[in-house]
Amino acid sequence: MTPRDAVFTFSYETYADAVARGMMRPPDRILQTLMASAEIDGLLVANPFRSLPSVVARRLRRADPPLPPAPRRSLVTPRRLARADPVKLPALVRGYRRYDDVLRRRAERLGLEAPAVITTNPLVAAFSPLAWASTVTYFARDDWLSYAGRREYWPAFQAAYRQISDAEIAVAAVSQQIIDRIDPRGPRAVIPNGVEPGDWAGPVPAEPAWLAGIPGPRAIYVGTIDERLDTEGIAALARERPGVSIVLLGPAPDPGYVAQLRDIANVHIHPGVGRAELVAALRNCDLSLLAHRRTPLTEAMSPLKVYEYLAAGLPVVAIDLPPIHGIDPGVLIAPSTAEMAPYVDEALRRGRADESAREAFVERNSWAARHRTILDLMERPAVLRRGEEFAPAV
Structure with a gap:
C-alpha cells in the first residue's frame, strides 16, 4: 500500500x-x-x-x-x-x-x-x-x-x-x-x-505506598471524580459493605462534590497519578467499579476504564449501561451503584482472572x-x- x-x-x-x-x-x-x-x-x-x-x-x-x-x-x-x-x-x-x-x-x-x-x-x-x-x-x-x-x-x-x-x-x-x-x-x-498491551505486560508491579496503607479487600474506581460518579451510591455501598475499602483514584475538579464521602471510614480518595502508578494501583486491587450515574452522556460512553480494569485482571462491577454489555464475562452488571453490594460479594468470590485469560483479553482488545x-x-x-x-x- x-x-x-x-x-x-x-x-x-x-x-x-x-x-x-x-x-x-x-x-x-x-x-x-x-x-x-x-x-x-x-x-x-x-x-x-x-x-x-x-x-x-x-x-x-x-x-x-x-x-x-x-x-x-x-x-x-x-x-x-x-x-x-x-x-x-x-x-x-x-x-x-x-x-x-x-x-x-x-x-x-x-x-x-x-x-x-x-x-x-x-x-x-x-x-x-x-x-x-x-x-x-x-x-x-x-x-x-x-x-x-x-x-x-x-x-x-x-x-x-x-x-x-x-x-x-x-x-x-x-x-x-x-x-x-x-x-x-x-x-x-x-x-x-x-488497551495498550505494553502497559499491562509482565508481573504485578509493587503497590504504591499510598495504596499499601489501605486495607483489603480493595474495590477501585479510576477516573475524573465529577458529576458522572454516583456519590450517593458509593456512600450506600460503603455503608452496606464496611469491610470493603473503596478507592476513588483521580482528579476531583470540584472537591465539594465528594464532601459527603470524606467522613466514611472505608472510602479512600486519592488524586490522579501517572500512568505507571495507575497501572500498579489497578493490578494491586481486588475488584473494580464502574459507579456512574445513568445519564444520556454515560449511556453513550465506551468506558475506557472497564477495558483497563479487565486488562489488570480485575473482576468488574458496573451499572447497567448499553456499551457495557458483551465486553467480557468478567463484568457483573448491577442495576445501580447503591445496589452493588451482592455483586461485589460475587466479584470477590470469583477473584482475579488467571494470567492466560488476562493476556488474551489484552491482545483481543489492543x-x-x-x-x-x-x-x-x-x-x-x-x-x-x-x-x-x-x-x-x-
Missing part, C-alpha cells in the same frame, strides 16, 4: 495536554498510531484554537513539547484573540472556516497531497469545508449533546450533527449510541475503546486492533454509497 498524507485535529485539548496525561485517551492513541504507521507519510497535527496571548506566553516559557521528529510532520496551533468559541452559530461557522484556512495553508507548506483528515471535533468536521482533503472522518469519543459542561454550545453541536449527516462525512464512534444520535448518512463504524478500522476508514474510496455501513479490510 502506498503511504498517504494525513491531518489529525484535537477537539478542545492540545498535543501538550495529551503528552502531560501520558497519551492515554482515545484521541491520543489514534495520533500515536498515525505517527507510527508505515501507511502514513506526511502528517499535520492541529491543536484547537488558542488565544494569541497564551500561545506567545507558552512559547516564551518553552512549555509546549514538540512532536517526535520525522520528515513532513508538523504541529500547528491556530490562533485568535479569544480562546473560547463564539456561542452564536454564524460567528462559530466563520471561525471554523478560518480554522480550515490555517490547516490548508500549513498542509500546502508541508507538501501534503490530498490528505485524509481525521478530526475529534464535531465543529471542525461540520463547519470547516476541508475541500482540499481526500476524505474526512469524524472520531466521536463522547456525545457532545449530552455534555453538561458545554451546554451553551448544544445548539451548535446539534447543527454540527445535522451537517455531518447531510454532508455524508464518515463517522467512527466509540458506541452505537453515539452513531444513533448523529445518524450519519455516510460511512460509519463503531470502534470501542481498547489499540492496534481497534485502529486498523480507523486506518481503513481514512483510506476508503472518496465516494461510497449513501448510508453505506463501512466494512474494514480483513
Whole structure:
C-alpha cells in the first residue's frame, strides 16, 4: 500500500495536554498510531484554537513539547484573540472556516497531497469545508449533546450533527449510541475503546505506598471524580459493605462534590497519578467499579476504564449501561451503584482472572486492533454509497 498524507485535529485539548496525561485517551492513541504507521507519510497535527496571548506566553516559557521528529510532520496551533468559541452559530461557522484556512495553508507548506483528515471535533468536521482533503472522518469519543459542561454550545453541536449527516462525512464512534444520535448518512463504524498491551505486560508491579496503607479487600474506581460518579451510591455501598475499602483514584475538579464521602471510614480518595502508578494501583486491587450515574452522556460512553480494569485482571462491577454489555464475562452488571453490594460479594468470590485469560483479553482488545478500522476508514474510496455501513479490510 502506498503511504498517504494525513491531518489529525484535537477537539478542545492540545498535543501538550495529551503528552502531560501520558497519551492515554482515545484521541491520543489514534495520533500515536498515525505517527507510527508505515501507511502514513506526511502528517499535520492541529491543536484547537488558542488565544494569541497564551500561545506567545507558552512559547516564551518553552512549555509546549514538540512532536517526535520525522520528515513532513508538523504541529500547528491556530490562533485568535479569544480562546473560547463564539456561542452564536454564524460567528462559530466563520471561525471554523478560518480554522480550515490555517490547516490548508500549513498542509500546502508541508507538501501534503490530498490528505485524509481525521478530526475529534464535531465543529471542525461540520463547519470547516476541508475541500482540499481526500476524505474526512469524524472520531466521536463522547456525545457532545449530552455534555453538561458545554451546554451553551448544544445548539451548535446539534447543527454540527445535522451537517455531518447531510454532508455524508464518515463517522467512527466509540458506541452505537453515539452513531444513533448523529445518524450519519455516510460511512460509519463503531470502534470501542481498547488497551495498550505494553502497559499491562509482565508481573504485578509493587503497590504504591499510598495504596499499601489501605486495607483489603480493595474495590477501585479510576477516573475524573465529577458529576458522572454516583456519590450517593458509593456512600450506600460503603455503608452496606464496611469491610470493603473503596478507592476513588483521580482528579476531583470540584472537591465539594465528594464532601459527603470524606467522613466514611472505608472510602479512600486519592488524586490522579501517572500512568505507571495507575497501572500498579489497578493490578494491586481486588475488584473494580464502574459507579456512574445513568445519564444520556454515560449511556453513550465506551468506558475506557472497564477495558483497563479487565486488562489488570480485575473482576468488574458496573451499572447497567448499553456499551457495557458483551465486553467480557468478567463484568457483573448491577442495576445501580447503591445496589452493588451482592455483586461485589460475587466479584470477590470469583477473584482475579488467571494470567492466560488476562493476556488474551489484552491482545483481543489492543489499540492496534481497534485502529486498523480507523486506518481503513481514512483510506476508503472518496465516494461510497449513501448510508453505506463501512466494512474494514480483513
